[in-house]
Structures are given as C-alpha cells and as structure tokens.
Amino acid sequence: MIGVRIRTMPKRAVLDPQGEAVVRGLRALGHDVVRDARVGRVVELVLDVEDEAAAREAADRMCAELLVNDVVEYGEVELIDASSVVVGAGA
C-alpha cells in the first residue's frame, strides 16, 4: 500500500475570497504579519499499487478525471506513508 496526498489550490489568477477572509480574521486577532492567504483542499488516498511510479501515475489520472478542476485549480501529488492515512494501511 502506498499513500498519496493530493493538495489542490486555487490558481494564482483566481480570486480566493476564503483566503481573503482568513487574512482579515487573522489580522483582526492581531496577527499583523499576515499579508496573504490561499485556501485549498487536501485529499489523502491509500492505493493498492506495486510501486511509487504506479502510485504517481494513478494519482495523476485521478487528478485529471475528478480531483482537480483545471479551469480554476492546480493539484500537487505527494507520496506519503500509507499508515499515516489509515492506521494499519501501511502493513
């Protein structure tokens, strides 16, 4: 089993009002150092595949078919320990 973490973020050119709200909220709490924020989404999967290359290939296809809407988002695939996704999945 191999874990993958897919991080999806709004493209730079896309207005991210959630990010702006986070900036306002943090600054209202006194965190004056905050200049910008973007809010995305993380999906973690456990894949039953032979090796890391197969995990990446499968995850890339899943991004293209469903997990990422490339009109407004981009996705980044990272391989992780499967047991960090679901306890026991690393076995």
Added chain:
Amino acid sequence: MTAVAVIVFPGSNCDRDAARAVDDVLGAGTATLAWHAETSLDGVDAIVLPGGFSWGDYLRTGALARFAPVMGAVREAAERGVPVLGICNGFQVLCEAGLLPGALLRNDHLHFRCDEVPVEVASSDTPWTRAIDAGRALQLPIAHGEGRYHADTAVLDELERDSRVVVRYAGANPNGSARAIAGVCSAERNVVGMMPHPERAVHAWMGSDDGALLFESLRLHLGDGATDPNRTELAGALAD
C-alpha cells in the same frame, strides 16, 4: 406531445419547481422527472438540469453529478442538438461535465445570496431565449453560494465574440462573476446554463413571471403541437 425531462440527482431540490414551470407554460404532462440512474433519454425534446445540491456538492459543486449514468444520455442528447437548460446547480453540473466552459466559484463576498435581480438577455440565439429580444431586462430570482462565473481571459473573449453570453447581471454583480456573466451557451448554442432561477418566476404571484419567457422560447423552438392553443386548453382541462 412535447416531452421535457427534468433530471433528478440525489440532492436536487428544484426538480418539481422546474417540472411545474414546464407544465404551466408548455402544457400539463409535458415534464417528466428522470432519475439520475436513467441511461436513456431517447424521445425527449428538451432537458432541464434543476437547482439543488447534487451529491451534497461534495468536492466541488456539480463535480460528482457528472458521473451519474443519466449524464451520458444528457451528453448524447446535447450532441444531437436537443435543447438543454442547466439552472443553478444544473449550470454547475454542465460546467463540470465539460458541456459548458468555465466554472462556478464561491461568491466573492462568501455569503449565500437569495434575492431577485435584474438580468439582461444578451443573446436571443438559443432555444431558451429566442422569444426574448436581446437587451431586454428580466427580473429573476437567484439563490446560490457558488455562482461566481470564472473562465480564463481567452475563453471569456471567445464567449463574447461568439455571443455565447446568454444572460448578464444588469444591476449590481451579486457574486463577482467575470464580466457579470449570469449564463452562457455551448458553441452549438443548444446547451444553456444560468445561475438565476426562471422556474421560480413563471406567474405574477411569484413576484415575477419573466422566467416563463425561457419556457415560451422553448415552445417556440420546438414549434410542434404544444403550440396549438386547443391542445394546451385540453391539457389544462385534463389537469383540472
């Protein structure tokens, strides 16, 4: 007899309103509810994808609905030239399915906006707007949290060049949509998506009956027995 299919996804909540609006304008018995598991829409003259929250809007609005079996039939019908109207969540589904360009994002002010707004019909050249003069303003309800139309500049320019912006917000932009776009159509013009809800504005007592013009347009477009006043009367009498 004209047959209009209103698609029902788990989480659709404007399906009955849409069916009722179709029946009220085109004649009782015109609308049929089609469950998402249907694999065929053969013999259907037009299709409405209603508003709601299909599959809970999980992942992204409309993202999961496009895998419903019925979407294969919707795509096939769209390719045959059958008029398709996506309203609100239906518009989001059509964008996710790639039947319309662009995407609908969280409103720029982050609030769910439920209101009645003026929209201008920017193109009469679709099955759903042909009874409406371009430039005419309609009062239509909106109710959405994710209605901010987005597409990259090249796509927006192409939409404007080909008059594929069908409706545009005429007053204040209620959600931050690019170029105040409220609805667009496909390159072949038969697939239309819009955030406003015409089905919620088909009688004066609803606050506005401007939405009926969309369904009148469909009747004009189909131009069959449904336009026969006797038939409509008969259908009305049967409904009573």
